[in-house]
Amino acid sequence: MLGLDGLHLLAVERVQHDTQHPRGLLRLTVQTDPPEVVACRTCGVLAVDHGRREHRLADAPCFGTPVQLIWRKRRWRCREPRCFTGVWSEEHPALPTRAKLTTRAVAWAMQTLRWDDSTVSALARQLGVDWHTLMNAIRAHAADDLDAPSARSARLAGVDTLGVDEHIWRPSARHRDRAVTSIVDLTRDLDGRVQARLLDVTLGRSGPVYATWIRQQTREFVDGITHAALDPFRGYANAIRTELPDHTVAVLDAFHVVKLASTAMDEVRRRVQQATLGRRGHRDDPLYRIRRLLTSARENLTDRGRARLEAALQAGDPGLEVTVAWHAYQDLRSMFHAPTPAAGRVIAQRVLDSFHRCPIPEIARLGRTLRSWRVEVLAYFDDDPARYGISNGGTEAINLIIEKTRRLAHGFRNFANYRIRILLAADGTRPWRRRRGSG
Numbered sequence: 236m237l238g239l240d241g242l243h244l245l246a247v248e249r250v251q252h253d254t255q256h257p258r259g260l261l262r263l264t265v266q267t268d269p270p271e272v273v274a275c276r277t278c279g280v281l282a283v284d285h286g287r288r289e290h291r292l293a294d295a296p297c298f299g300t301p302v303q304l305i306w307r308k309r310r311w312r313c314r315e316p317r318c319f320t321g322v323w324s325e326e327h328p329a330l331p332t333r334a335k336l337t338t339r340a341v342a343w344a345m346q347t348l349r350w351d352d353s354t355v356s357a358l359a360r361q362l363g364v365d366w367h368t369l370m371n372a373i374r375a376h377a378a379d380d381l382d383a384p385s386a387r388s389a390r391l392a393g394v395d396t397l398g399v400d401e402h403i404w405r406p407s408a409r410h411r412d413r414a415v416t417s418i419v420d421l422t423r424d425l426d427g428r429v430q431a432r433l434l435d436v437t438l439g440r441s442g443p444v445y446a447t448w449i450r451q452q453t454r455e456f457v458d459g460i461t462h463a464a465l466d467p468f469r470g471y472a473n474a475i476r477t478e479l480p481d482h483t484v485a486v487l488d489a490f491h492v493v494k495l496a497s498t499a500m501d502e503v504r505r506r507v508q509q510a511t512l513g514r515r516g517h518r519d520d521p522l523y524r525i526r527r528l529l530t531s532a533r534e535n536l537t538d539r540g541r542a543r544l545e546a547a548l549q550a551g552d553p554g555l556e557v558t559v560a561w562h563a564y565q566d567l568r569s570m571f572h573a574p575t576p577a578a579g580r581v582i583a584q585r586v587l588d589s590f591h592r593c594p595i596p597e598i599a600r601l602g603r604t605l606r607s608w609r610v611e612v613l614a615y616f617d618d619d620p621a622r623y624g625i626s627n628g629g630t631e632a633i634n635l636i637i638e639k640t641r642r643l644a645h646g647f648r649n650f651a652n653y654r655i656r657i658l659l660a661a662d663g664t665r666p667w668r669r670r671r672g673s674g
Contacts, residue, residue: 239329239339241267245307260363261300266307267325275313277320285312285322293336293362295343301363304337306330335364336372344373374655381658390434390662391452396421396462398431398630399471401440402637404653405646412650414440417637418448419630420663421464427621431629432663433637436654442470449478464627466491467608487611488627489571496567497530499601503560504529506597507552521551529557532572533565556595563590563598571615576623580616587612636661 237244242265250260266287273282287307294302309325329338336344344358359369381387398419405413417436421429437448449457460479464486465471475485504526508516516523525547528540536544548558567586573579587609590602605612617623640660647653 237263237265239265239327239337241327242306242329243268259300261297261302262305263294263302264305264307267309267327269309273311275315275318275320276323278313278315278318280313280315280318282311282313285310288324290330292330292334293340293364293368295337295340296361299361301361303363304330334372335368336362338376341372341376344369345376373659374652381655381662388453391456393459394420394422394434394456395459396423396464396625397434397460398464398627399445400466400627400630400634401468402634404641404650405648407646412438415650416440416444416448417630417633418445419633421462421625421627421629423621429629430663431633433633433658433661436657438650442472442474445471446474446478449474462486462614462622462625464488464625464630465611466627467495467604472611484614484617484622485611486614486625487608489615489624490626490628490631492605492612493568493571495601495604496564499597500529500557500560500564501526502597503595504557507554507557511551511553521547522557529561529564532568559593560595560598563593563595563601576616576618580613583613583616633661 244263244265246264248262248264250262274280275282287309290306290308292304292306294304296302306327310322311325312322313320324332326332331338340362344362347358355369356366359366362369381390398421399416400419401414401416403413404415415436415438418434420432420434423429435448437444457478458480460483462484463475463479465475466488472485475483504522505516508520508522512520516526518524525544528536528544528547531540548555548561552558566582567590570579570582570586573582587602587605591599591606593599593602615624615626617625637657637660640657641647641653644656647656
């Protein structure tokens with residue numbers, strides 16, 4: 236009836252609603268079978284009975300009612316006066332020592348949990364414990380599950396595309412370990428869609444940190460990586476080149492390439508603005524009024540927007556530097572929106588071969604930067620439809636889940652707890668949002 240081997244039910248008591256248990260409480264008193272012989276764990280001398288003590292634990296709820304187990308634990312004492320063991324209590328695998336929840340309660344909570352604070356609080360109320368007690372029990376249970384060899388092998392199985400990015404896990408801290416590196420699975424399914432999931436997170440933000448994590452993985456996992464997406468950071472690129480197999484293709488993230496062009500264009504606008512007006516832009520200045528319009532896609536501009544853009548450029552750009560920078564930005568942007576990979580590669584090669592010769596210094600600097608990443612930029616335009624358009628977008632999506640988890644928890648001070656929490660939230664074993672129609 237109890238469902239826990241080795242435990243016998245002695246009494247059942249129904250506690251009515253009160254301030255401590257607003258949902259009521261089902262209190263079960265249990266004890267174990269009496270052992271025939273008990274010997275001291277240190278010296279082996281036969282022990283004598285030393286009474287009992289009650290250990291109260293929360294168990295999995297019964298029909299929505301919180302359940303509390305009162306375990307009448309036997310205590311034993313060594314009769315050998317020279318033995319230092321003294322008194323000890325019996326143990327049971329389902330009722331951990333000094334724990335406030337049974338293993339069955341923790342397993343039930345982990346199966347039911349959707350990782351947001353409202354759900355954790357609701358589960359804590361169903362178990363009849365406070366929020367922190369439930370979270371501490373889940374973290375302790377999850378730490379063993381997440382880092383067990385079988386669980387780690389299952390999490391890393393079937394991965395052929397890696398994404399990597401950094402984020403700040405302690406924004407207000409001034410320590411050197413504020414940043415961490417997150418490694419994300421960007422493998423596409425049979426339909427060509429990316430189901431991004433967090434593989435691991437490691438302390439630090441550098442190439443050696445990423446390289447160390449790769450070296451710690453199995454040879455089978457490393458040999459299976461065919462593509463790796465990254466932002467324009469040389470540290471991660473060096474780790475990919477040195478630690479991953481030669482057949483692994485590094486792909487530069489498209490968003491960050493466009494962001495580099497957008498930044499260069501804005502620098503040109505601000506420089507021209509300073510040169511023509513002798514100050515920074517004000518609200519009614521021509522170039523300042525179109526600073527957002529300049530970043531819009533050329534094909535998405537309305538007739539009114541195009542007229543505003545042309546009028547502002549004529550009034551505030553006498554040397555046509557901003558105009559040239561805007562066209563360069565639009566050309567670079569268009570290579571990621573080409574109808575076919577081959578068409579996008581043609582545009583990309585034209586951009587890579589021409590930007591560094593531009594007389595505008597900001598665009599020339601952008602061209603030199605892109606030429607240093609030429610192989611990684613062109614790798615985006617793979618002829619294989621299943622590999623075309625690999626980006627770090629899934630990694631950024633995982634970062635959003637991580638940031639939301641950190642905000643809901645009001646920050647973390649312990650990196651081990653932080654790692655466990657975000658792995659449980661974003662490792663793909665549990666959906667972050669409940670699917671429609673699931674209740």
